[in-house]
Amino acid sequence: MKSFTLIAAGPLRQPRLLSPSARYVCHSCRNLRVSRIQQRPFSQTAPSLSDSLSFKKYTLSRNFKPKEVNLPAKMASPPPQDPARKRLAYIALGSNLGDRIGWIEKACAELDARGIKVKRTSSLWETEPMYVLDQDRFVNGACEVETTLEPLALLDALQDIENSLGRKKIIDKGPRNIDLDILLYDNIKFDHERLTIPHIGIPEREFVLKPLAELIPDKPVDPNRPWTLTRDLLDALPRSSTPITTMTPLSAHHPPIMALNRARKTHVMGILNMTPDSFSDGGQNTSLEEPTLVSNIRSFLDAGATMIDVGGQSTAPNAPEVSVEEELNRVLPAIKLIRSHFSDRPVLISVDTYRASVAEAAVAAGADIVNDVSGGSMDPEMLPTVARLGTTICLMHMRGTPATMNSLAEYPDSEGGLIGGIARELVDRVAAAEAAGIRRWRIVLDPGLGFAKVGWQNVDVLRHLDELRFWPGLQGLPWLVGSSRKSFIGRVTGVPTPKERIWGTAATVAAAVQGGADVVRVHDVREMAQVVAMADAIWRY
8 A cells, every 4th residue: 555644733624634745735824923023132043844743653554534534525615804803904105295294194095085094104204216217205004994895905995095196107116295104904815917916026025014013023025934923024125225214294385304323413492482371481471562572582593493392281280271262372482482483493482281172272373293291191182183183192101190200200120110011001102192083293202200100210221211211112202301300300419499500400401302302392492402412423323
């Protein structure tokens, strides 16, 4: 009797006779999920299939029939798909003509308007052109969408959006104002003359893998190779001679923050408190005549401020909460004054508020950025409002409210300690912002010095700012640091009066720049702008 070898490595759809030289196929591999593969360190290579499965040999007669091992001769056909079922797809976003970020944001808005819900977005990355090199740099990203459209119908919708935005394809892989491609769709493989899923270019394109790995680092790209994850493909790419960087737009008329570009310049944000009770400058601006206030703002800009942060509600621990109307009466005139008197200056305006209604009115008056000390947690309408406005938001780490925050400054080692706690809670705030519809590229982070952090905890945050910048889930996002005149500086230096803490503030500003801050928020603009200029010369080159 002649024998054949059958290799069993999981449930086979149909038993088959295999010669010793045959290629062995395991149908269960398509759904293989091995936790030790997903959790392995980046430095380890993926285990081979034979390492992951146990193989057994059986000697069978050449007259073997399926019924002899009690296996069905034919599996039932899979049930038909529900056309109304929502499916996840991943779409590549790209542009290298005109307002590149603006085109991508318009495309995302069109997706939402057509019922293709944008659930999450990656950062936006500026990349060198590939294939056709004689063209401008691209802005690339990716988004996770939820749709009921089948693959070809989704492709039709994307192409219709491209056409509606005026795309004209002249050269293959050449310049374009908008480019939308299906990368992945609901864990399937799809082959058609018009469309291949997974996208054939994923493994070789850093400008695709970078944003995709932000969204799904531990997801297999090819369902037939479940042991090869998105981050594995990214790690396998050769190192680029020109590292790519994320981009965070601040307004349509200002260059974006390039948070991973070592040579970037640090923004100086001047504090304009329109409050009578702020901890260090309360009442300083509220009683000024308009000409004097204009003169003070001009001195900020002349000294090197690129942003003005306007606030109308003190967040000092014992400060009373004012009404929405009072806060609006404080901040709106100041914002309008800046816009009317300095229209010829490239100044960015942020509004320091945790109220959605104030943020919306401030943006309508001319503010570019919403600076929320609560990270969107104190007003449930804040994040949806910012998403609708399409502005950039700074999410600060804080626990509780300004009145309760200092009693919530415990960060147990069992929960990651101070840095781990801040990072984990900021990851949650970023997720909440994304769930509300805020694009990831519209988020700035603030570690919240002095908010639910006391004494030397603030020094530890400055020491470990670079660790926070590269924490999983926070990589590539820009950071704002506000240490100016705060009480921990007074404790360290022995200077009780906030206005006299200039030298201590200078040291913290330099430390923030060294740690990777993109924006420093300060009272003493002239002095701190000089500190930033020197710190940039040392560390930003």
